[in-house]
Amino acid sequence: MMRRLTTAATKATPVSGEDAGTGKAAMRIDAISIFPQYFDALQLSLIGKAIEHGLLDVRAHDLREFTHDRHRTVDDTPYGGGAGMVMKPEPWGEALDSLLADDDSARRPVLIVPSPSGHPFTQEIAADLAGKDHLVFACGRYEGIDHRVLDWAADHFDVRELSLGDYVLNGGEVAALAMIETVVRLVPGVIGNPQSLVEESYSVSTEGMLEYPVYTKPAVWRDLEVPGVLLSGDHGAVDDWRAERSREITAERRPDLL
Ligand code: ADE
Numbered sequence: 001m002m003r004r005l006t007t008a009a010t011k012a013t014p015v016s017g018e019d020a021g022t023g024k025a026a027m028r029i030d031a032i033s034i035f036p037q038y039f040d041a042l043q044l045s046l047i048g049k050a051i052e053h054g055l056l057d058v059r060a061h062d063l064r065e066f067t068h069d070r071h072r073t074v075d076d077t078p079y080g081g082g083a084g085m086v087m088k089p090e091p092w093g094e095a096l097d098s099l100l101a102d103d104d105s106a107r108r109p110v111l112i113v114p115s116p117s118g119h120p121f122t123q124e125i126a127a128d129l130a131g132k133d134h135l136v137f138a139c140g141r142y143e144g145i146d147h148r149v150l151d152w153a154a155d156h157f158d159v160r161e162l163s164l165g166d167y168v169l170n171g172g173e174v175a176a177l178a179m180i181e182t183v184v185r186l187v188p189g190v191i192g193n194p195q196s197l198v199e200e201s202y203s204v205s206t207e208g209m210l211e212y213p214v215y216t217k218p219a220v221w222r223d224l225e226v227p228g229v230l231l232s233g234d235h236g237a238v239d240d241w242r243a244e245r246s247r248e249i250t251a252e253r254r255p256d257l258l
Contacts, residue, residue, distance in 0.1 A: 003036050003060040005043055005051055025133065026057040027187055028105065031176055032095045033139040034074055036060035038173040047181065050190040058180075063087075066094040075142050084143035092138065092149040100156055105133035111157035112179065113138045113150060114172035118161035121179055123202040125162065129179075130186035137180070139172030208257055212245040 031039050039060035042048065050056045064072040067090075075085035096111070103109055110132050119125075129135060136157065138145065153159050164175040185191050197203065201211040215226040229241045250257050 001036070001062055001065065003039065003062075005039065005058040005060065025105075026054055027130075027132070027184065028103075028109075028134040029056060029058045029137070029180060029184070030099050030135075031058075031060045031137040031139060031173075031180075032063050032092070032099075033060065033137075033171075033173050033176075034063050034141060035139075035171070035173055036062045038139075038177060041177060042180065046190060046192070047184055050184065050187070053189075055187060055189050056184055061095060061099075063091050063095055066091040066098070078143065082143075086143050087140055087145040087149075089146040089149045089152075092145055093152065096136070096138075096149070096153060096156070099136055103134055107133055109134035109136050109157050111136045111138060111153050111159045112176070113140065113145070113159065113161045114164065114175035114179065115140065115144065115161050116163050116166075116168050118163035121162040121164055121175075121182075123182070125160075126179070126182040127186055129183045135180075135183070137172070137176040139176050141171040206246055209246045209250040210254060210257070212242040212249070 033039070037060075039058065042058055043051065047056070051058055063074055067073055074087055074091050076088050078084065078086045099109070110129065112129075112135060114137065138149075150159055150161070162175075162179065164178055169175055186197065188194070191197060199206060199211070202208060215230060219226050219231060227241065229237050232238070247258075
C-alpha cells in the first residue's frame with residue numbers, strides 16, 4: 001500500500017502539482033521502506049502544514065508490495081557468508097521502476113540511501129537537496145541493500161549514500177525522517193518566519209558555529225537571572241555577547257568547527 005501523506009493537499013493542490021500560492025511545483029518526496037508507517041509522523045507540525053498547503057507531496061511505499069512470493073520476502077543470506085541478511089535486489093528494482101515511471105520532474109530524481117557507511121549528512125547537503133524537485137529515500141534494514149541496486153540506480157537517479165552520524169540505527173527510516181525534516185524546513189514557505197533559519201547552528205550567518213543560549217520571560221526564574229546584557233537594549237552589546245558565547249560553546253563542544 002502506498003501511503004500518500006497529502007490527503008488534504010489533494011483538495012488544495014491543482015492537478016498540475018503546482019502550489020496555488022507560488023505557482024511553483026511542490027517538492028516531491030517518496031520513501032520506500034518495509035515500515036512505511038514511520039513516515040506518518042510527517043503529517044505533524046509545520047511539515048504537515050506544508051503538505052496540506054501543497055508545498056510538499058510526500059508518499060511512503062511498502063517495499064513488500066513489490067514482492068511476488070507468498071511470504072513477501074525482502075531479504076536473503078549474504079553471498080560470501082557472514083551474519084545477518086541482505087535486502088534482495090528484485091523488490092527494490094521494481095519499486096524504483098515504479099517511481100521512475102511516475103516521475104515528471106525535469107531533472108533526474110535524487111535517490112538517497114541512508115547508511116552508516118554513507119557520506120556525512122550536513123546542513124550544506126541539506127541546503128543543496130532543498131533545491132531539488134524530487135527526492136527518493138531508499139530505507140534499508142538488516143545488513144543493507146544488495147549493492148547492485150545502487151549501481152543500477154546510478155544510471156537513472158542522482159544517487160547519494162548518506163550517514164546521519166557515527167552510530168548504527170536499526171534501519172534507514174529514522175535517518176530518512178531526520179534528513180527530510182532538515183531539508184524541507186529549508187524549502188521556501190515551509191517555515192513561517194524565514195529569519196529563524198538565519199541564526200541557527202551550522203548556518204552561514206553563525207559562521208558554522210554552534211548557537212548561543214537563549215532565554216525568555218520571566219527575567220528571574222527559580223533565583224536564576226537572565227544575563228543582564230540581554231535586558232540592556234544595547235543591540236551591539238547583545239550581538240557581541242552572543243558571538244562570544246557561540247565561540248566558547250563551539251570551542252568546548254566542537255573544536256573541529258573552529
Ligand atoms: N542506517 C543505520 N544507521 C544509520 C546512520 N547512522 N545513518 C544513516 N542511516 C543509517
